[in-house]
Each structure stands twice: as C-alpha cells, then as structure tokens.
Amino acid sequence: xxxxxxxxxxxxxxxxxxxxxxxxxxxxxxxxxxxxxxxxxxxxxxxxxxxxxxxxxxxxxxxxxxxxxxxxxxxxxxxxxxxxxxxxxxxxxxxxxxxxxxxxxxxxxxxxxxxxxxxxxxxxxxxxxxxxxxxxxxxxxxxxxxxxxxxxxxxxxxxxxxxxxxxxxxx
Numbered sequence: 001x002x003x004x005x006x007x008x009x010x011x012x013x014x015x016x017x018x019x020x021x022x023x024x025x026x027x028x029x030x031x032x033x034x035x036x037x038x039x040x041x042x043x044x045x046x047x048x049x050x051x052x053x054x055x056x057x058x059x060x061x062x063x064x065x066x067x068x069x070x071x072x073x074x075x076x077x078x079x080x081x082x083x084x085x086x087x088x089x090x091x092x093x094x095x096x097x098x099x100x101x102x103x104x105x106x107x108x109x110x111x112x113x114x115x116x117x118x119x120x121x122x123x124x125x126x127x128x129x130x131x132x133x134x135x136x137x138x139x140x141x142x143x144x145x146x147x148x149x150x151x152x153x154x155x156x157x158x159x160x161x162x163x164x165x166x167x168x169x170x171x
Contacts, residue, residue: 005083006080006081006082006083007079007080007081007132007134008071008078008079008080008081008090008092008112009071009074009076009078009079010078010130010131010132010133011067011068011071013054013068014056014057014058014064015054015055015056015057016054016083017052017053017054017110018052018053018054018055019052019053019054020050020051020052020082021049021050021051021052022048022049022050022085023048023049023050023051024045024046024048025045025046026042026043026044026045026046027042027043027044027045027046028040028041028042028043029041029043047113047114047115047116048088048113048114049093049111049112049113049114050080050082050088050090050111050112050113050114051109051110051111051112052109052110053098053107053108053109053110054107054108054109055105055106055107055108056105056106056108057104057105058104059103059104061101061104061105061106062101062106064106065097065106065108068095068108068110069095071092072092072095075091075092076091077089077090077091077115078090079136079137079140079141080112081134081136081137081160086136086146087136087137087139087140088112088114088140089114089115089116089140090112090113090114090115091112091113091115092110092112093111093112093113094109094110094111095108095109095110096108096109096110124170125169125170125171126167126168126169126170127141127142127167127168127170128165128166128167128168129163129164129165129166129167129168130164131162131164131165132162132164133162133163133164134159134160134161134162134163135149135150135153135156135159135160135161135163135168136159136160138163138168138170139159142170144170146159149168149170152168152169152170152171153168153169156168
C-alpha cells in the first residue's frame with residue numbers, strides 16, 4: 001500500500017510525520033442537586049487536536065521547514081488531509097523546531113485544531129477544483145459524503161488525487 005503524504009491547504013509533507021496523535025474530548029458538566037444527587041450534562045464535543053512529530057530529510061530539509069513555517073504564518077483555516085484517516089477542516093496552531101538541525105535532518109512538531117463551524121457553499125451541481133484540491137477537499141467544502149463524490153466522478157482514480165482545474169460533479 002502506498003501512503004499518501006499529509007497535506008494542508010495544498011502544501012504536502014515530503015515525509016509523513018513519525019507520530020500523529022488525535023485528541024477528542026467532550027464538554028461534560030456535573031450538576032449537584034440537594035440530597036446527594038448529581039446529574040451529568042453532555043454539552044457536546046470540543047474541537048479535535050491533531051498533534052505530531054517527525055523529521056524532514058534531505059539536503060533541502062531547511063527549505064521544507066521554511067515552507068511549513070510560511071504556511072503557519074499565512075494563518076486561516078483549510079483542509080488537513082491525513083493518510084488513511086480522511087480530512088478535517090483545521091487551523092495550523094503550532095509549529096516547533098526541535099533540537100539542533102543537522103545538514104540533512106530536522107526534527108519538528110506541530111499542532112492542528114479542528115474547526116467545526118463551517119459556512120455552507122451555495123447549492124450547485126458542479127465545481128471547478130482549484131489547483132492542489134482533491135475529492136477530499138471538495139467533499140469537505142460541499143459537505144458531500146466522499147463515497148458519493150467518488151461515485152459521481154468515476155474519472156478520478158483515488159480520492160486523494162489532485163483534480164485541480166477539472167470539473168467535479170456534485171450531484
């Protein structure tokens with residue numbers, strides 16, 4: 001199996017992170033009532049955190065890190081595509097350079113925070129994908145289940161394939 005590189009807003013990692021951690025929590029309140037009773041109130045889930053650590057390899061490892069740093073400084077939310085786990089809408093929250101960089105290896109860590117609130121796109125039947133977008137990106141943008149989008153676009157071999165500049169059927 002060939003793993004797809006991790007991507008955020010069209011920028012892809014040359015080497016997938018060595019470690020990725022997903023942290024999902026719910027907001028739960030315990031309400032104490034008279035006579036020793038208490039009630040638990042589930043007020044919904046919090047935004048997921050995606051944390052990771054890895055190495056950038058090669059003579060251009062510092063340039064790779066600088067691309068990640070520029071992406072971090074750009075700000076804003078985008079689609080974070082993670083190998084074998086699909087895509088989430090997220091914000092690049094933290095980027096750290098760890099240890100002493102060597103000529104061909106650089107260790108780094110990152111944190112992405114999921115953005116759960118989305119503004120739905122206007123209803124339409126097709127969409128011209130931007131450069132670097134995949135069916136995962138389109139699926140998230142238009143809130144369409146990925147399996148349905150794949151079935152509507154049989155010309156796409158894999159949902160992680162770049163479909164930039166091409167017309168994608170939405171319904």
